[in-house]
Amino acid sequence: MQETSFNKESLLTGKNLSLCLFVSLLAVLLLSEKFLLLPAWLSSLVGVVVAGTIVVPWLRQLKAGQVIRDDGPQSHLQKAGTPTMGGIFVIPIALVAAILWTKFDRGVIASVLLTLGFGFVGWLDDWLILRYKSSKGISAPLKLGLLGLVAIVFCGWS
DSSP: OOOOOOOHHHHSOHHHHHHHHHHHHHHHHHHSGGGTHHHHHHHHHHHHHHHHHHHHHHHHHTTOBOOOOTTSOGGGGGGTTOBOOTHHHHHHHHHHHHHHHTTSOHHHHHHHHHHHHHHHHHHHHHHHHHHTTSSOOSOHHHHHHHHHHHHHHHHHHO
16 A cells, blocks of 8 residues: 655645635635625725736836845745735725725724735835845834834724
């Protein structure tokens, strides 16, 4: 009897993880009360796919690609040049869909502002990486401080 080996690394690919995320999200959407989330999710999906076909080539032209550390894992070297800053089109589209489909609900607007604050910290990190052509963006303490500040402002506002 031949023993089969289980390779955990082959399961943890981006494609498999994306598929799992997609299936779980679809299950949540379909099981939500009266399918309220499905139209917002579908409009976001279509918007991101359309925007992605325009923005990703533009990011490639700008050479807004990942900078990979030399001392990191060899498997990360294949990410070199992959466009970064995808959040500049994914986040706004999803947030606009959320606001429109909830008819400007106050709680959703608060969550949108929180997401924009966190997204700004991510954008700043990516921008510094691209600006200085280094794998170092915002330092960890500064990033934690900025995220904490955004969270404190959110808690004080909502």
